[in-house]
Amino acid sequence: MIMKQEKTKQACPYIILMIALLLAGALFLLIPPLQDKQRAAILVLVGVYVFWSIWYHFYRGDLDIKVILEYIIMAVLGAYLLLALVG
């Protein structure tokens, strides 16, 4: 029982992240094809991701610049892929 509770507790941050990312993704796909709005949605998406990563590692007690840099690089790469789509 305690182990199950522990697993649920561990999964919670990931569930929050996925809900936030999917909402931002849905926002990007559902808004009218206006470049400014699509760019804003991309910023929201990567912003949520980087913010989550800082919060998550701070919460775990292993916040480190090297770790956050990995998230930022991945976020920039993902954002650039999406920006290339909208022009």
Add this chain to the structure above:
Amino acid sequence: MIWQFFIDFFIPNQKNDYRAKMLQPPFLIGLFFLFFLTKSSLSLFALNQPAVLGYSSQITPEQIIELTNQERQENNLSLLSINSLLSEAARQKAADMFAFNYWAHTSPSGRDPWAFFKIVDYDYVYAGENLARDFSSSEAVVTAWMDSPSHEKNILDENYQEIGVAVVNGTLEGMKTTLVVQLFGSPAQGIAGTKNANIQEITSTAESVGVSGKEIASLPINPGQIIRYLGIFILGILLGGLIVDKLIIEKKRIARLRSDNTAQIGFLAVILLIVLLFKSGAIL
């Protein structure tokens, strides 16, 4: 030697500090610049070889007008009649956009949409303009406009009586595209005693540029599709690398100070989903 390189590149082990080199910042930064260079090269290639790159389109002015009137009919508004002067103004606007290579309501030299009404001698009380590019069907264009409040406002404006639409193919910002210009107007002489009074000029407000995608039927090379496929390939490689990394690290129970694989996989999976579901086209 080569075998060891591949192992270090794909598999986390002691030599690569328990992180596959393909997931380490130097490679990711290199990947970013590779994608950037490919995108820039494609744009340059498209600019220099416009005949090689291109889009085909099923959009016609008649369909755009018909669909616009359908929307108005559904909202109990009067149908717009086609005005040849407005159609000519729309065609000239499209030609101007291609000639001076801009995607905006106002040209870089400051020429606004209403200048084209004046060129064709169309005196108006109310006027409006909607723009679209990179769509492959008339339905997709009108749907995108109706999804945008400012464009919808133009289509459903009760003050308009006439319409003119031009659908023109050309090269814009290095990409061969189909441009749709939709002009609305109420002729000054059509409303007694109101000539030159209370003139309203409305363009949709937001700005955008869009490229390529699923809806565009491609000719030999479509730069937008290449970018999309390259993006899917990069995301697939990274996702594969992260999943392998996660499985090995969890199996060997290795503790390390790195970003969380589950989070990275989730993020890239959402990006991949967006790339796969993204539909082409842009309005202005």
